[in-house]
Amino acid sequence: MADLIALVLLLAITAYSTAGGVDFGAGIWDLLAGTSSRGRQARALIDHAMAPVWEVNNVWLVLSIVLCWTAFPSLFEATFSSLYPLFTLALLGLILRGAFFAFRHVADDPRSHRIADVVFGVSSVLTPFFFAASLGAIASGRVGSGTPLEASFNPMTVAFGVVSVAATAFSGASFLVGDARRYEAPEMVAYFQRRVVAAGTALIATGTGALIVIASQAPSLLRSMLTGPGLPFALLTMVLTPVVTALVWRGIFRWYRISTVAAVGSLVFAWGFAQAPYLLPDRLTIAQAIAPPATQFVLLLVAAGVVILAVPAMGVLYYLDQRSTLESPQA
């Protein structure tokens, strides 16, 4: 049962990385869109694509945090005692992002619009960076051993952070291609096609770089990733990322979004499965940290509730989002 709960936690983290990643990625492209007329058009598309989902993805983040402290209290205590600098920075990014996304709809003059755009964009880069960096810190084995500063800022945290920025940019671009197609804006489709290719390439490059960093910093994790239970997922992401890039490049718009999610999700799974059964490498296992049985039981009930109630409801929301449009102002 303990392993099942650890899997649920990993799934929640993965859901945030993929669903939230699409959102953060859109923010990154917003930052890079510039002020040209085409950039403005791209930004309008991003705005429309994000409006329905902004902050709903927070649900996955909150679920991950709550699952962590309820199911594995000692993991939670150790992680936050060590990594509070990273979490503070990620949190700051999260608030600024939400606040300035809303502010874009309030600002009247172009200058404050520009400021809102920049803050929104920069925080869209920093938030996933610092969240992923905390996973890197855990993987590095420094949680609970070094000072908070050493645990929070080292090659592993930077490597995980950089990969996550590339991965979110990749998923963001891939889904924006879809949004541009829905709005029948061929210019924007081409615009984001190029960005999928760029981000896919960046993801492959940074991913390779990260493997080198892991090899030097946490060799046992790399071994498990390449020979142990992490292998299928590591392989999957290594195959899918170039495949999606190629598909989108050639303009074959089939399965590219679901494959993007699978590629990014496998990335998280590769780390999670490679590290199992350790929550903190060589320090704390799932069995050592797990909460008493009654708590596990309640958590599984909640997880079942999410699957039975929330997931179908999400389907309805998605359906309505695809179908419903506002009446246009002239109507």
Added chain:
Amino acid sequence: MDVLLGLAGESALLPSRIQMAFTLATHVLLVPLGVAFPTLTLVMEGIGIARNDPVALRIARRWSVVMAVQFAVGAVTGTILSFEFGILWPRLMGRFGAALGLGFAIEGLAFFLEAIFIGIYLYGWKRLAPKTHFLLGLVLPPSGVLGTFAVLSANSFMNTPAGITVLEGRVIDIDAAATLFTESIGYEFWHFMVALYMTAGFAVASVYAVGWLRGRRDHYQRLAFAVPFTIAAALTPVQLVVGDLSARALVEDQQAKFAAMEITWATRDHNPEVIGGVIDDSGQIHFGVVVPELDSLLVGYSPNAVIRGLSTFAVDARPTIVEANITHLAFDVMVGLGLVGAALASSYFWVLARRRRLPEGVWFYRLAACAGVGCYVAVEMGWITTEVGRQPWIVYGLMRVSDAVTDAPASYVWTMLATLVVVYALLAYFFVTLLVKLAARWRREDLAPEVGAPYGPRPERLEARG
């Protein structure tokens, strides 16, 4: 390097307490509308469908936009809180996470449902048949109730912990039902639930009370005032009873907190009620109105009822004098506001019953315009009463606040606090500006209410903004 980045220094207890108080006090302001606004909106939509009244439907649809924007802000401040448990109080969660987390996990599910169904509600106005739309909306009120129960369950565990077996500082066994339903959950839940609906009702109505004072008195205004105001006013007498029951339950369950609320120093019968006033560290009471015997009478319906005094608790196990005074004054303000609200509610129902119409006096609407703010103040005061009154404990009798705090240095937490204050101020400014702009636009032109809101269905065509 550590010194340079402010990662060395003294204990972060004080800034951590201030930061938690600040962020919780902010979040609590968003809770009443977050939980109860959907119900008000659904009642309005129900009226619109039943009476075939397009005005009621327009009000409901506009409210749903405000509801969604405010929910998004609440989601952000709530996420911050969940991280603060780790950043500021890692030991609390390390020791009691398995117990406290039960409530929060259930709240996670409720939050999930709310987020999705608010989305469905917002998108469904155009897409779904009116009855389907209304029925799907009915998921929202119970989700809000479930979430409120779950968070209060965690809070009541901190006040009256139960259901856990601790060995060497580690929770080794849990009785889930006993942990979720501790002694204080009953009154905490009903008292807060009623408070949320009252606050939401009075707050929404107060907007239209201001409109009335400014001369807007058409069907739209009257309907949008009457529905939330009637619900809130009907709950006000209920709250007096529930509040009274809660306070008297504390006499047994949370004796130190009750002694602080009434600033009772020595255990005694014939205990007077001190209204206002403060206590000093020798147990003397200054200022305030002292009503002889009243406290004993209220608690046990007899002047012989015995109240336990603060001085009977060990110095390090009871609120300090300052904390006791804060608890006492906050409690008095809350009760006072409750009584004013009851007076306002009775005058409303008096006019309604006698003349079969809404009141028309300027003073009634002036008071009604203040009722929303008054309720928010009362909610804050009630929350201060229960939290400050529990000091110095974070989990009563089991863990002190000072033992739960992070090892991060004070300078770090001070910096974080200062940053949060600035960011929250920005957030509040954006939020208010957005609402004011939406309201102005709605008065000016009859667009789809979602135009210009940062959350909701997207427009049909892609248009670059200016």
